[in-house]
Amino acid sequence: AQSVTQLGSHVSVSEGALVLLRCNYSSSVPPYLFWYVQYPNQGLQLLLKYTSAATLVKGINGFEAEFKKSETSFHLTKPSAHMSDAAEYFCAVSPKHGGSQGNLIFGKGTKLSVKP
Amino acid sequence: DTGVSQDPRHKITKRGQNVTFRCDPISEHNRLYWYRQTLGQGPEFLTYFQNEAQLEKSRLLSDRFSAERPKGSFSTLEIQRTEQGDSAMYLCASSLARGDSGNTIYFGEGSWLTVV
Numbered sequence: 001a002q003s004v005t006q007l008g009s010h011v012s013v014s015e016g017a018l019v020l021l022r023c024n025y026s027s028s029v030p031p032y033l034f035w036y037v038q039y040p041n042q043g044l045q046l047l048l049k050y051t052s053a054a055t056l057v058k059g060i061n062g063f064e065a066e067f068k069k070s071e072t073s074f075h076l077t078k079p080s081a082h083m084s085d086a087a088e089y090f091c092a093v094s095p096k097h098g099g100s101q102g103n104l105i106f107g108k109g110t111k112l113s114v115k116p
Numbered sequence: 117d118t119g120v121s122q123d124p125r126h127k128i129t130k131r132g133q134n135v136t137f138r139c140d141p142i143s144e145h146n147r148l149y150w151y152r153q154t155l156g157q158g159p160e161f162l163t164y165f166q167n168e169a170q171l172e173k174s175r176l177l178s179d180r181f182s183a184e185r186p187k188g189s190f191s192t193l194e195i196q197r198t199e200q201g202d203s204a205m206y207l208c209a210s211s212l213a214r215g216d217s218g219n220t221i222y223f224g225e226g227s228w229l230t231v232v
Contacts, residue, residue, distance in 0.1 A: 009156075036223075043120075043207060043223040044159070090158050103149065103172065104221060106158030 002027045004091050006107035014115045019063075019078040021110045023091030026072065031093040033074040034104065035065055038088045047089075050074060061085070086114045118142075120224035122208050128230045129198055136194045137227045141210030148191050149221065150183055151207040159207055165191060166213060198231045205229070 007022040025031065032051050036044040048059025055067045065076045074091060088111045092104040121140045129135050141148045146167050151159035162181070163173045167188040176182070180198075185191040195202055205226040211219045 004158075034221075041228075043225045044209075046220055046222070049220065092158075103161050103164060104151075104159070105161070108156070109158050 002031060002093050002095055002105050004093050004105055004107035006089075006091050006110050008110050009108065010111045010113070012113040012115060013081045015083055016080050019076070019081045019085065019112065021076040021089050021091075021112065023065075023074045023076065023107060024072050025074065025091075025093050027093065027095070029095075030067075030069055031095050033065075033067060034092040034094070035059065035063070035074075035076050036090045036092060036106075038090065038109075040087075044090065047076070081112075081114045083114050083116065086112055088112070120208055120210050120222055122206075122224040122227045124227060125225060126228045126230075128232060131198060131200060131231055133198055134194065134196045135198055135229060136192050137206050137208075137229075138190060138192050139208030139210075139224060140190045141208070142222055145210035145212050145222075146188070147211045147213045147219075147221075148185055149209040149211075150191070150193050151209065151223075152177070153205045153207055153226070154203075162193075195229070198229075200231045203229055203231045 003026045005024045034049045035047040038044050048057045050057050050067045058064045063078045088109045090109045091107045123138045149164040150162040153159045163183050165185040180196045183193045205228050207226045209221045209223045211221045
């Protein structure tokens with residue numbers, strides 16, 4: 001079964017510092033990969049997705065993620081954190097084939113805090 | 117495009133009562149999903165529809181949970197004989213399925229359920 005592991009339930013950075021949120025997946029076939037952001041008491045907003053085109057994916061709000069098959073990773077980065085980036089971030093996978101095609105399997109999330 | 121809308125946004129109910137949540141997907145989307153999110157966890161897939169057909173329901177948490185999408189447009193999620201463990205946010209999402217499971221899934225704001 002596919003699964004997603006997000007290392008670090010809470011990450012704290014200073015404003016202007018690099019943001020790195022880690023995501024590893026387990027799948028025998030590289031799946032589709034997604035990063036979503038969730039602000040308090042709100043639903044999820046898609047930041048970016050990997051669907052087997054370019055391995056470096058650029059998303060909204062200056063975020064990007066790189067798919068590394070050899071490491072089964074899809075880490076999310078942003079060069080310079082902004083206070084408005086404080087939120088919870090979820091990595092998710094979707095199998096390319098099979099009965100669960102199209103359904104998302106989420107990690108437990110990483111809460112990002114940004115210090116002034 | 118008004119996005120995915122959910123109603124009610126918040127519901128407090130007494131243990132043993134039945135509750136129903138409604139979801140209106142993005143108008144042209146043929147797939148509709150229900151997820152549950154508890155505090156400190158990522159969303160957990162429950163069920164999904166393609167048009168009016170419910171294609172996956174084995175993940176529904178118990179036989180107290182049921183979902184319908186009678187005309188392939190809006191959907192309802194009903195929980196019968198609620199228990200305190202049902203307290204969570206119930207998220208609805210929709211997508212346009214064209215045979216590519218990398219299609220973006222758009223989430224609503226969620227419906228918070230508190231069972232007292």
